[in-house]
Amino acid sequence: HDVYVQAVEALYDEVEPDTLLMPNSVNGLDYAPAVANRRSLPLVTDAIDIKRDEGLSVTREKYGSKVETVVEVDADRAAVTVRPGEWPPAEGTDDTEVRAFDADIDESAVRSTVTGFQEVGGGDVDISEAEVLVSVGRGIEEEENIALVEALADTLDATLSSSRPIVDNGWLPKNRQVGQSGKQVTPEVYIAIGISGAVQHVAGMKGAETIVAINTDPNAPIYDLADYGIVDDLFEVVPALIEAFGGEPPDI
Incomplete structure (x- = not known):
């Protein structure tokens, strides 16, 4: 949790995006609220569609996916968690730049440490x-x-x-x-x-x-x-x- 929060905060401060996108996963929902709170960003979770024209509009589902609601975010910047698998893979261009980012982690502020992983049944099937x-x-x-x-x-x-x-x-x-x-x-x-x-x-x-x-x-x-x-x-x-x-x- 603490490492992700520090890393995402540092990346946000470096890039200064209008919309900070994070995964709507178990891990993402752990650190996203902390990052949004520490950077005073409104947070919308579980997005299935995002539009930014004059402002930010985020579509979410409610009541077991029976109803779609659109959240209009009244802020210049916001954080959004995106539902995995909701969009097909984007077709990138050859000139897309991918940059490495080194975050300076304050290890004294890390309160928990991962000591190992245990694979659940089913092997590597995704x-x-x-x-x-x-x-x-x-x-x-x-x-x-x-x-x-x-x-x-x-x-x-x-x-x-x-x-x-x-x-x-x-x-x-x-x-x-x-x-x-x-x-x-x-x-x-x-x-x-x-x-x-x-x-x-x-x-x-x-x-x-x-x-x-x-x-x-x-x-x-x-x-x-x-x-x-x-x-x-x-x-x-x-x-x-x-x-x-x-x-x-x-x-x-």
């Missing part, structure tokens, strides 16, 4: 970097049935992800979870299998370019967002998709 995600929800019914969805992911050379109930049941590790309490993802293709489309889950994947939903319930909220929908039993549809793309469905 679902937020995947181009194609095959995501499984409670419609899979049993843990052993996840092998079916995993086989589809392997056939498509995709990454396996899930909704929260799958992680809560201990069937997949936390780093596979998509949603408000998981990760925000923006893949080119998102295949939602047995996922109803609760607002908490939708908040994490609504930025996908193409969304395919497979669910037996024609009124499932996921279909309000999907580009393509298959209203049918996933245990019939998924094996057919695996075969159609040249794979072999597992016996479950």
Whole structure:
């Protein structure tokens, strides 16, 4: 905390930007309020859109992503935390200058020290970097049935992800979870299998370019967002998709 606060403060003082952008992550939300307070900056968190014309306008979501609100910042300078994965990667130019910045850290003011890291289950898989995600929800019914969805992911050379109930049941590790309490993802293709489309889950994947939903319930909220929908039993549809793309469905 203290090292980040000092480093970001020093960088802010050096560059003097109109808008200080920080990540809306666990770490960012730890030091962003301290930096904003120490530099007397208004702070707006969890931005999904930012516009600066005559003034600064920041769009945020509320009530489980059901409502968007626009915050008009009445100040010359401000701090904003930005939701990860909300924008596609920018296409930079060849003449963009990247400069190193050395911050002078007062070690006597550092009150805590990181002594090590412990890797959580799931290895080095980062679902937020995947181009194609095959995501499984409670419609899979049993843990052993996840092998079916995993086989589809392997056939498509995709990454396996899930909704929260799958992680809560201990069937997949936390780093596979998509949603408000998981990760925000923006893949080119998102295949939602047995996922109803609760607002908490939708908040994490609504930025996908193409969304395919497979669910037996024609009124499932996921279909309000999907580009393509298959209203049918996933245990019939998924094996057919695996075969159609040249794979072999597992016996479950």
